[in-house]
Amino acid sequence: MGLMLRYALQTLKARKGGFIGAFLALFCAAALVTACGILLETGLRGTIATERYAAAPVIVGADQNVHQTTIKKKKGKEKEKHKAKPLAERVWLPVGTTETLAGLPGVRKAVPETNFPAYAVGPQGQIVPGIDGKPSYGHAWSSAALTPFELTDGKAPVGADEVVLDRELAARTGLKTGSSLVVQSTGAPTTYKVSGIAAAKGGDLHQQTSLFFSDETARNLSGRAGQVATVGLLPKPGVLASELADQAKKALAGDGRKYAVATGGERGPIEFLDAGKARVKLVSMGGAMGGTSLLVAILVVVGTFALSIQQRYRELALLRAIAATPKQVRQLIGREALIIGGLAGGLGSLVGLPIAYWLHSKFIDFKAIPDTLELTFSFVPFTAAVGASLLGAWVAARISARRTARIRPAEALSEASMEQRHFAWGRLGVGMLVLALGIGVVVLLGFLRTEPASQPVTFLSVVVLAVAVSLLGPVIARIAVAILGIPLKFSRVGGHLATANARANAKRMAAAVTPLVLLIGMACTVLFVQTTMGDAASAQAKAGNKADWVVSSNGPGVPAEATDALRALPGVTQVTEIVRTQVRVGLDKYPTQGISVQGLTTNWDPGVSRGSLKGFGDKSIAMSDVCADHLGKKPGDTLKVTLGDATVAELKVAAVYERGLGFGDLTMSHDLVARHVDNPLASSVLVKTAGDGKASREQLTDALKRFPGIGVLDRTQVDDRQADVQQSNAEVNYLAMGLIIAFTAIAVVNTLAMSVSDRTREFALLRLVGTTRRQVMSMLRIESALIVLVAAVLGTAISLAVLTAFSVGMTGAAQPSVDLPMFLGVLGFAAVLTAAATLIPGRVALAGRPADVINARQ
Numbered sequence: 001m002g003l004m005l006r007y008a009l010q011t012l013k014a015r016k017g018g019f020i021g022a023f024l025a026l027f028c029a030a031a032l033v034t035a036c037g038i039l040l041e042t043g044l045r046g047t048i049a050t051e052r053y054a055a056a057p058v059i060v061g062a063d064q065n066v067h068q069t070t071i072k073k074k075k076g077k078e079k080e081k082h083k084a085k086p087l088a089e090r091v092w093l094p095v096g097t098t099e100t101l102a103g104l105p106g107v108r109k110a111v112p113e114t115n116f117p118a119y120a121v122g123p124q125g126q127i128v129p130g131i132d133g134k135p136s137y138g139h140a141w142s143s144a145a146l147t148p149f150e151l152t153d154g155k156a157p158v159g160a161d162e163v164v165l166d167r168e169l170a171a172r173t174g175l176k177t178g179s180s181l182v183v184q185s186t187g188a189p190t191t192y193k194v195s196g197i198a199a200a201k202g203g204d205l206h207q208q209t210s211l212f213f214s215d216e217t218a219r220n221l222s223g224r225a226g227q228v229a230t231v232g233l234l235p236k237p238g239v240l241a242s243e244l245a246d247q248a249k250k251a252l253a254g255d256g257r258k259y260a261v262a263t264g265g266e267r268g269p270i271e272f273l274d275a276g277k278a279r280v281k282l283v284s285m286g287g288a289m290g291g292t293s294l295l296v297a298i299l300v301v302v303g304t305f306a307l308s309i310q311q312r313y314r315e316l317a318l319l320r321a322i323a324a325t326p327k328q329v330r331q332l333i334g335r336e337a338l339i340i341g342g343l344a345g346g347l348g349s350l351v352g353l354p355i356a357y358w359l360h361s362k363f364i365d366f367k368a369i370p371d372t373l374e375l376t377f378s379f380v381p382f383t384a385a386v387g388a389s390l391l392g393a394w395v396a397a398r399i400s401a402r403r404t405a406r407i408r409p410a411e412a413l414s415e416a417s418m419e420q421r422h423f424a425w426g427r428l429g430v431g432m433l434v435l436a437l438g439i440g441v442v443v444l445l446g447f448l449r450t451e452p453a454s455q456p457v458t459f460l461s462v463v464v465l466a467v468a469v470s471l472l473g474p475v476i477a478r479i480a481v482a483i484l485g486i487p488l489k490f491s492r493v494g495g496h497l498a499t500a501n502a503r504a505n506a507k508r509m510a511a512a513v514t515p516l517v518l519l520i521g522m523a524c525t526v527l528f529v530q531t532t533m534g535d536a537a538s539a540q541a542k543a544g545n546k547a548d549w550v551v552s553s554n555g556p557g558v559p560a561e562a563t564d565a566l567r568a569l570p571g572v573t574q575v576t577e578i579v580r581t582q583v584r585v586g587l588d589k590y591p592t593q594g595i596s597v598q599g600l601t602t603n604w605d606p607g608v609s610r611g612s613l614k615g616f617g618d619k620s621i622a623m624s625d626v627c628a629d630h631l632g633k634k635p636g637d638t639l640k641v642t643l644g645d646a647t648v649a650e651l652k653v654a655a656v657y658e659r660g661l662g663f664g665d666l667t668m669s670h671d672l673v674a675r676h677v678d679n680p681l682a683s684s685v686l687v688k689t690a691g692d693g694k695a696s697r698e699q700l701t702d703a704l705k706r707f708p709g710i711g712v713l714d715r716t717q718v719d720d721r722q723a724d725v726q727q728s729n730a731e732v733n734y735l736a737m738g739l740i741i742a743f744t745a746i747a748v749v750n751t752l753a754m755s756v757s758d759r760t761r762e763f764a765l766l767r768l769v770g771t772t773r774r775q776v777m778s779m780l781r782i783e784s785a786l787i788v789l790v791a792a793v794l795g796t797a798i799s800l801a802v803l804t805a806f807s808v809g810m811t812g813a814a815q816p817s818v819d820l821p822m823f824l825g826v827l828g829f830a831a832v833l834t835a836a837a838t839l840i841p842g843r844v845a846l847a848g849r850p851a852d853v854i855n856a857r858q
Contacts, residue, residue, distance in 0.1 A: 021754040022337075025304045026344035026393055027351070028743045029297030030385040034352025035359060035739075036290030037381025042360070043282030046376040048268030048275045051205050055148045056111065056232030057241035060101060060248055061270040062091035063258035066584045066642050085589065086277050088582035089644030089678050092227040093259075097252070101231055104247045106239035112228040113143045114218045117556040117679050118211045120165075120173060121182035121189060127555035127709035130209035131168055138185055138211045140218035146232040147200045149210070153177050154196025157214045162195040164212040168204040170197045183211065184708055185221045186680055188561035207272070207372055223680060230270060268372060278369035285368075285732075288456055293740050295463045296522070298392055300515055300747040303470060305396040307511045307754055309333065330398065337397035338390055345389025349382040359735070368732045431471030438465040445805040449626045451533070458806050459737070462525050465798045466518040473510025477502065480790045481509075488782065493775045497766070498782035509783075512755055513791050515747040516830055520795025522744060523826045525802055526737040528818050532807050533661070535817040540607075540662025542715070547576070547603040547686035549700060550718045555709035557681025562707045566687060567598075569703045571696050574599030574688035577670050581677050584642040590627060591664040594673025603686035606657035606667070611635030613655050621651035622667040624660025628653075641666070643676040661811065687712075745833060752787075752837035756780070760845045764853035773846055777839065784838045788831045795830075 053059050065084040072079045095112070102110035118138030120128040130136035141156050141164060149166070154177035157164050163183065165175060175181055179194045198212065212218075219225060235244045241263040252259045262270050269276035357375060364371045441461045448454040469476065481502045488495035502509050551558055551566070558577070566575045576599035583592045595604060601613055609625060612635075616622070621639055623631075633639055637653045651668065674680040689696040700712045763776055803816035 021750045022301070022304045022308050022393070022396075023340050023344045024750050025297070025301045025747055026341055026389045027348040028746055029293070029301060029392065030345040030348025030389040031352040031355055032293040032297065032739060032743055033290060033388050034349040034381050034385040035355040036286050036293060037384050038286075038352070038356035038375065038377040039282055039359060040286030040290060041378065041381060042373065042376045043279045043284075043286055046279055046282070047265050047374045048272055048279075048372050049265070049374065050267040050271050051147070051200075051207050051372075052113075052210075053146050053230075053232055053267050053271055054200075054202060055234070056146045056267075057235055057263060058233040058244045058248060059230055059262050059267045059270050060093070060097065060233065060252070061230040061260045061262070062093050062646070063260050064091055064270075064273060064276065066587065066646065067258075068587050083587055085584060085587045086273075086280060087584065087642070087644055087646055088277075088589075089676065090229060090273055091646040092224055092229055093231065095226050095228055098228060098231050100251055101233060101248055104233075104244070104251055106235055106244045106247050107233050108236045109145070109234045111143055111145050111232040111234065112140075113146060113230045113232060114140045114215075114222050114224070115229050116186055116218075116222040117681075118183055118185040118213075118221070119555055120169060120175075120209075120211070121184055121708045122173065125705075125708045127184060127553075128169070128173060131172075131204070131206065134208055136169075136209040136211065138183075138213055138218060138221055140215040141212040142215050143232070144198065144212060145234070147202075147205075149198040149200055149212070151196050152199050154194070157195050157212060157217070159193075159195075160214065160217050161190075161192050162214060163192040164196040164198050165194055166205065166210040167197055167199040169209050169211070170194075182708070184555055184559075186223055186556075186559075187221070188559050189706070189708055207370075223675075272370060272372045275370045275372045278373050282363075282369055282373070284452075285363075288459075289737070289740070291456070292459045292463070292737070293743065294388065295460070296518065296740055296744060297388075298396070299463065299467055299470060299518065300744065301392050302396040302399055303511055303514050304747070304751060304754070305337065305393075306399075307508070307751060309397075333397045334394055337393040341390040341393030342386070344393075345386035348389065349385040352381070352385060353377075355739070359739075362735050363732065366732050366735070427471055428475065431468055431475075434464065434471055435468035438468050442801055442805045445802065446808040448809045449630070451810065454806060454809055455529075458525060458529060458802055459522070461802045461805070462518070462521045462798055465801075466514065466521060469517050469794055469798075470510070470514040473514055474506040476790070476794070477506040477509040477513065480786070481506075484786060484789070493771070493778070495782055497771070497775070497779040498786065501779070502783065502786060508755055509787065509790075512752050512787050513794070515744055515751050516787060516791035516834065517795045517798065519741065519744040519748055519833075520791055520826060520830055521798040521802075522737070523741050523829075524796065524799035524818075524823060526734065526741065527822055527826070528799070528803050528816060529806060530733060531817040531819055531822075532803060532815075533810060536807075536811040536815075537661040540659035542662075544605045544607065544659045544662055545603075545686070545715065545718065546605050546688075547574075547599075548689045549687040549697065550713045550715075551685040551687060551700070551704065551710060552683070552713060553681070553709045554711070556679055557683055558685050558710055559681055559707065562704055562710060563682065563685055565703045565707075566685065566700065569696075569699060571690045571699065572687060573690055574602045574686075576600060576603040576686040577682040578684050578686070579670055579674050579677060579680065580664070580683050581644045581673055583644060583666060585631060585639065588630075590666050592666040592668060592673065593664045594668050594670040596670035599686060599688055603688055604663075605659075606655075606663050607659045608655045608657050611653065611655035616654050616669070618669045618672045619652055620654040620669065622655040622657060623653060624663075624665045625656055625658055626660050627665040628656045641668075643673070644678075645676045647676050658812075745829075748830075748833050749837040752834060753841045756838050756841040757845060760848075760853055763842075763845050764848075764850040767846075767850040768854070776846060777842060780838055780842045781835075784831075784834050787838075788827075788834050791830065791834075792827050 064087055066087055067082065067084050069080060069082045072081065098110050098112045101107060115137045117136070119136045122128050152167060163181060170176070175194055177194055177196055180191055181194055182189050182191050213221065233244055233248065235241065245261050245263050248261050260270055360375045363369045438461060441457060441464055445454060445457050445461055448457060481499060485499040488499050563575050563577055566572055577596040579594045581592050582589055597616060600616055606622065613622065621641065623633060628634065631639070633653050635653050635655060639651050639653055641649050641651060643649060649672070687700065697712055704710050704712070766776055800816065804814050807816045808814050
């Protein structure tokens with residue numbers, strides 16, 4: 001064992017308290033990196049278990065992706081790059097696929113699947129949700145063999161008015177064979193006779209509720225004549241699933257379509273399309289969280305190590321004075337850092353596992369991902385966390401010890417007794433460069449007009465500017481003390497001592513301010529990015545909604561028959577249906593609405609800036625100005641769009657509008673979109689009535705009373721519902737970034753407690769020269785207030801600059817939306833943390849007799 005390693009172990013043993021701060025920072029960083037790594041790995045290779053297709057070893061579905069191949073020529077060589085992105089709706093297969101597969105030599109039976117939304121209606125007219133609030137689907141009875149479902153009572157549905165319920169739904173609703181049941185599916189609510197009850201062979205399904213209809217009824221309700229959703233293959237005895245899959249791939253290879261042939265765990269993504277899309281979302285969230293937490297961790301760890309080394313300056317100076325070389329000092333500090341990093345990384349990575357499980361469960365609760373996507377991990381996230389902890393500790397130690405190891409022994413002893421007064425010009429220069437970089441990133445943010453592009457740059461901007469504050473901290477601290485020291489003169493002893501201490505120990509004050517600036521800046525940015533986007537979207541939607549009433553549903557949607565009833569009502573002048581989806585232009589995804597022509601310009605005003613909505617129809621498309629700029633389109637141009645079910649449509653750009661946040665980037669004909677979505681029911685219906693519009697509410701409600709789950713909302717209720725939806729979406733981001741904020745809060749407490757605990761000798765000296773305990777505590781309170789005030793100004797300035805740039809890019813106006821009570825709550829939280837981390841260690845440090853403390857430290 002080398003000399004420096006032995007000395008490093010002895011130092012760690014003798015100075016446990018001095019290294020606790022660095023250990024905690026690295027421990028938390030390793031836990032966060034592990035948790036984010038596990039989420040990332042789950043997104044990349046997470047298992048999605050099948051339910052409905054459990055009895056079919058091979059499932060054949062359509063390819064659910066849109067593909068793009070690019071060829072780049074470089075130095076005379078061609079490089080082909082292939083990319084694929086998931087589609088929003090199910091891509092259906094031609095019915096002839098079943099016949100093709102049924103003829104394979106290894107197939108005992110090819111079972112086609114047809115599915116569509118179908119919900120039971122309770123006796124009070126309420127929509128009955130699926131099991132545990134999950135979806136409820138209708139199927140053809142012939143597909144029951146895919147699970148398999150078997151009748152426990154009654155008979156299979158044969159007539160157009162018969163339905164079989166799964167056992168769980170029957171038990172929950174109290175329905176029995178022979179009962180009557182109203183079902184809300186893709187059309188008007190219809191009454192069926194319960195012909196039987198069926199149960200899955202492996203037990204009740206946990207991800208969906210199933211209703212089975214006759215094959216002909218199911219085809220009619222699906223609205224997909226001549227198509228099937230998937231085909232399940234049941235093999236002949238002795239035929240392996242892999243062998244059967246190979247046969248299917250060969251049989252389908254020549255027809256020009258892309259298919260997904262799945263066995264084993266790959267069947268899940270074909271059944272649960274949302275789970276497959278959630279994997280992409282989880283990769284994005286895990287990567288963004290992991291990257292941001294790593295940047296924050298590096299900043300925090302460097303600051304913690306710098307403070308730790310600063311507290312050991314006398315010890316390190318003595319080593320230099322007794323002939324220790326700069327290399328030996330660097331080796332000593334580096335080995336100490338690696339020991340701490342290894343311990344913290346190992347323990348932190350273990351703690352990261354329950355954090356990952358907790359995050360996974362919360363994402364499921366917020367419906368960001370479905371619970372069919374199981375958490376999956378290997379040794380890689382744990383190894384990466386330990387490696388990141390070791391590397392971070394070593395880099396932080398080398399950066400922090402750079403000057404300590406380099407200066408001459410005599411200078412080291414001199415600086416150990418008193419902090420240097422002159423500026424470190426190298427640090428100042430690097431700080432100015434990082435500040436310039438941060439300003440550049442903020443400027444760039446103002447030009448980003450899509451949320452996927454702007455979100456990571458937003459949080460990167462905060463971290464880069466916080467790094468600049470860290471490097472320029474001593475200069476900022478001295479300027480702040482020079483300004484704030486003027487009013488503090490009126491505070492006599494406490495103010496005088498606090499000002500003198502802050503002026504003489506600018507580095508110590510800067511080390512305390514930096515994590516607090518990061519906490520305030522990051523918290524305000526996370527909170528008010530959501531309010532800025534939400535308020536802008538709400539304002540645009542409110543300004544563009546010209547209807548008197550909005551009809552919506554708490555079930556699958558508003559059927560066409562309901563809108564027909566509204567149009568037939570005296571006093572109703574215009575009824576406009578809206579259905580929502582997502583489409584692809586190339587590989588880019590755009591939120592899209594389909595809107596009916598009737599009342600298009602009366603009920604809806606998207607703020608058309610170019611072109612016109614007159615003559616808008618199935619071959620037309622309107623675009624937000626952001627989308628039009630991104631795609632380089634103008635009115636009169638043709639746009640090629642891949643709809644949610646992979647249908648390609650070429651549409652003429654009719655208009656460009658300004659209110660894209662409120663209504664989505666693309667608007668198409670309602671009839672066009674409804675033909676290519678899984679759920680063709682309208683998500684909302686805009687209604688214009690005669691007169692002032694208020695007297696007709698009772699009439700509207702009465703006309704819709706036979707349609708379950710449908711309500712008539714006024715504009716205030718619509719605004720409230722939209723705010724609830726936005727809050728639900730924001731909760732995911734709050735949770736994701738909240739862990740990083742919690743980590744930063746721990747770093748704040750950690751840094752301040754380390755700083756105060758090391759001043760025991762200073763407090764004892766003050767006591768010996770006549771300063772009372774109350775005056776020392778008063779000094780600490782004023783120092784805390786100084787730190788909070790400086791951090792609040794800097795953190796607010798950073799977040800305000802970043803939010804303004806974000807608002808310019810995303811909304812077109814420099815109007816960040818800041819909730820004042822929430823902002824004051826952030827500052828109050830920061831103040832409480834600072835006070836607790838300063839005053840509690842301060843009281844502990846003042847507990848001993850001054851003379852004993854001085855003698856113990858000699």
